[in-house]
Amino acid sequence: MDDVDRQLISALRHDARASLSDLAITLGVSRTTVRGRIERLRQSGEIVGFSVVLxxxxxxxxxxxxxxxxxxxxxxxxxxxxxxxxxxxxxxxxxxxxxxxxxxxxxxxxxxxxxxxxxxxxxxxxxxxxxxxxxxxxxxxxx
Structure with missing residues (x-):
């Protein structure tokens, strides 16, 4: 896990519903990079799920x-x-x-x-x- 992964996780903790476009702008990377990293983090078990707090x-x-x-x-x-x-x-x-x-x-x-x-x-x-x-x-x- 590198700095971009850590920043991505931090951004998702702040707003797990953020769009790929918004995450890409925040991180300074492409939407494809964000999508790929999220998928890789899910497959590796680093991200185990998303939740809704009512x-x-x-x-x-x-x-x-x-x-x-x-x-x-x-x-x-x-x-x-x-x-x-x-x-x-x-x-x-x-x-x-x-x-x-x-x-x-x-x-x-x-x-x-x-x-x-x-x-x-x-x-x-x-x-x-x-x-x-x-x-x-x-x-x-x-x-």
Whole structure:
């Protein structure tokens, strides 16, 4: 992947519906080059798809946060299965460092959010946790 590929991906992240002509002008290359690069990036697996973010999706979770979880023993796989079973869990990430798992949570209210946290803290093997509320999102991973 070269600089033009990186610029193309950046432009697509900004506006995945941009026309080939607009992308070509932005990158200073031909439409054929843009089309070929997009196809090559798709075939190589660098670009795995395109998505649409609906207004309803953006406001679905008025209360959102990240819960960082420390797990004792070898219960990580079991705890991840339990987390994936909770409707309020939007994503589960394994990580290195102080925390074993980072969980993205979305809820309708602070009370609902607190209930989810309490439920997760009761999972057998959850040794410690820290939670941060998300105040605003300036750039979403899929946007």
């Amino acid at each position: 207004k309803g999706d953006a406001v679905r979770d008025p209360v959102r946060g990240l819960m960082l979880i420390g797990i004792e023993g070898r219960g990580t796989d079991r705890i991840i299965r339990q987390l994936n079973g909770l409707s309020a869990v939007r994503a589960v990430h394994t990580t290195n460092g102080r925390w074993d798992v980072i969980v993205e949570i979305g809820a309708e209210s602070l009370e609902d959010f607190d209930d989810v946290l309490a439920r997760i803290r009761r999972f057998d093997g959850v040794a410690t946790s820290e939670t941060n509320l998300l105040l605003s999102t300036r750039k979403a991973a899929n946007g």
